[in-house]
Amino acid sequence: MKRIGLKSSCVVGFDGQRHVLWRDGEVVFEGTCILFVGRDYPGPVDQWIDYGNALIGPGFIDLDALGDLDSTVLTLDNGDERAMGRMWSEDYLAAGPRESYTAEEEIFKYRYAFTQLIRNGITTAMPITSMYYREWAETYDEFAAVAGIAGELGLRTYLGPCYMSGMSYWRADASLGHHWDEARGMAGLAAAARFFHDFDGAQGGLIRGALLPDRIQTCTPALLQRTAALSRELHAPMRLHCCQGLGEVAMVEQLRGVSPLAWLEQLELLTPRSLLPHGLYTHGDDDLQRIVDGGASLVHCPVVFARDGEALNSFGRYRAKGINFALGTDTWPADLLENMRQGLNIARLLEGGNSLTSTLDLYNAATLGGARALGRDDLGRLAPGAKADITVFSLRGLHLGPLFDPLKNLLLAGRGDDCIASYIDGRCVMQDGQVQGVDYPALQRQAQRQFEKLMRSHSDRAFGQPDWRGLFQPAIPFADDYSAQVPLSTIDPLL
Numbered sequence: 151m152k153r154i155g156l157k158s159s160c161v162v163g164f165d166g167q168r169h170v171l172w173r174d175g176e177v178v179f180e181g182t183c184i185l186f187v188g189r190d191y192p193g194p195v196d197q198w199i200d201y202g203n204a205l206i207g208p209g210f211i212d213l214d215a216l217g218d219l220d221s222t223v224l225t226l227d228n229g230d231e232r233a234m235g236r237m238w239s240e241d242y243l244a245a246g247p248r249e250s251y252t253a254e255e256e257i258f259k260y261r262y263a264f265t266q267l268i269r270n271g272i273t274t275a276m277p278i279t280s281m282y283y284r285e286w287a288e289t290y291d292e293f294a295a296v297a298g299i300a301g302e303l304g305l306r307t308y309l310g311p312c313y314m315s316g317m318s319y320w321r322a323d324a325s326l327g328h329h330w331d332e333a334r335g336m337a338g339l340a341a342a343a344r345f346f347h348d349f350d351g352a353q354g355g356l357i358r359g360a361l362l363p364d365r366i367q368t369c370t371p372a373l374l375q376r377t378a379a380l381s382r383e384l385h386a387p388m389r390l391h392c393c394q395g396l397g398e399v400a401m402v403e404q405l406r407g408v409s410p411l412a413w414l415e416q417l418e419l420l421t422p423r424s425l426l427p428h429g430l431y432t433h434g435d436d437d438l439q440r441i442v443d444g445g446a447s448l449v450h451c452p453v454v455f456a457r458d459g460e461a462l463n464s465f466g467r468y469r470a471k472g473i474n475f476a477l478g479t480d481t482w483p484a485d486l487l488e489n490m491r492q493g494l495n496i497a498r499l500l501e502g503g504n505s506l507t508s509t510l511d512l513y514n515a516a517t518l519g520g521a522r523a524l525g526r527d528d529l530g531r532l533a534p535g536a537k538a539d540i541t542v543f544s545l546r547g548l549h550l551g552p553l554f555d556p557l558k559n560l561l562l563a564g565r566g567d568d569c570i571a572s573y574i575d576g577r578c579v580m581q582d583g584q585v586q587g588v589d590y591p592a593l594q595r596q597a598q599r600q601f602e603k604l605m606r607s608h609s610d611r612a613f614g615q616p617d618w619r620g621l622f623q624p625a626i627p628f629a630d631d632y633s634a635q636v637p638l639s640t641i642d643p644l645l
Contacts, residue, residue, distance in 0.1 A: 212516075223482055278478075450462060
């Protein structure tokens with residue numbers, strides 16, 4: 151194993167309790183582990199790499215990482231979701247749901263998404279995809295292939311097929327219905343358990359298993375009780391989306407008689423292994439205390455909710471209660487810097503000042519908070535003995551402005567593609583902005599072709615099956631009918 155040394159003008163180290171900044175710092179690693187962080191390493195090094203004016207820091211941890219060709223962006227300024235076919239309609243359910251992609255296209259979306267994650271400085275990911283476009287949920291065979299892609303690209307991932315026992319749908323009268331299939335939910339859980347046994351620790355430890363039920367409102371009590379028992383048995387992390395919409399909260403209260411978090415407490419699903427995106431709609435301090443008492447973590451994804459005028463109220467208030475935060479992207483772009491920036495601004499707007507939430511709080515959530523949520527003290531930090539998950543962000547960009555503090559410059563003006571190099575488990579997976587082994591133009595062209603197919607599928611789910619082109623309105627109206635005549639897939643996205 152070669153001993154590699156990295157140098158730059160700034161290095162984020164860890165002193166055992168907190169991140170600390172080294173000027174003209176060095177990071178030395180051998181194999182998968184870091185040996186040294188600081189200055190003037192005294193031992194021999196096989197290769198030094200000097201990145202100059204850059205910030206070397208720990209890789210970001212994304213615990214609601216987009217593993218998809220994102221569908222939420224299609225709702226932007228396109229009116230009522232009931233009319234545009236994002237969710238299932240009653241007619242679609244009656245006809246029988248079907249896959250929007252082929253098996254090969256399903257796998258491709260992960261290759262595309264994982265490349266985007268690495269490109270943005272994310273080294274550990276727990277992916278999320280949409281079930282609206284599926285016949286049902288994800289499969290064992292699909293995720294066996296996904297694990298292979300993660301290993302090929304070198305991304306550290308927490309994986310498992312998503313499972314569910316129900317799906318909400320729109321009735322013709324605009325009311326919300328709920329379709330249940332308990333047998334399918336239990337079969338999905340069995341597939342997730344099989345995946346965990348077969349793949350936890352695969353690819354030299356890069357692949358770890360996780361239990362990933364879809365959302366609290368799509369899971370029956372029996373499915374969640376079995377999930378809780380399996381999480382205890384396997385010591386497996388469990389992620390469950392909850393408290394993310396008023397409709398969800400009303401449904402849980404109607405069906406279960408308590409708030410979503412009170413229900414999870416009853417099911418013994420608020421534990422240190424529990425990761426809960428998004429936590430926006432809670433019932434006062436009692437619900438927040440349930441999270442603290444159970445030791446669960448919230449996964450904060452500010453960008454995707456801000457687009458619809460929703461926000462956590464507030465990051466600083468929850469954090470002051472003792473809640474551990476991790477961060478997630480959840481939507482395109484896969485840029486945690488953007489989520490930190492918007493998360494900081496949104497928190498301060500809701501808090502009416504700057505005293506409750508700091509720049510460092512958001513950075514900690516993307517690193518140390520994510521590591522704590524996973525029960526890993528070897529991730530999210532650069533320190534001897536930690537995993538060599540290291541990112542390098544250039545500080546040379548004109549858009550960053552005059553440098554006064556590397557982290558503040560990046561959070562105020564940086565973007566994910568300021569990441570120029572990434573090492574995961576000691577392997578260089580990206581250098582000079584190029585993810586190793588990936589043909590960017592070919593990847594983007596395939597994504598463009600496939601995304602048009604996704605857009606077409608909206609017609610199937612919408613009432614009356616309208617022409618899909620009429621479901622998506624451009625921000626600026628076309629002057630003629632060009633958009634109706636030219637398929638998007640014929641337009642080269644790289645021109």
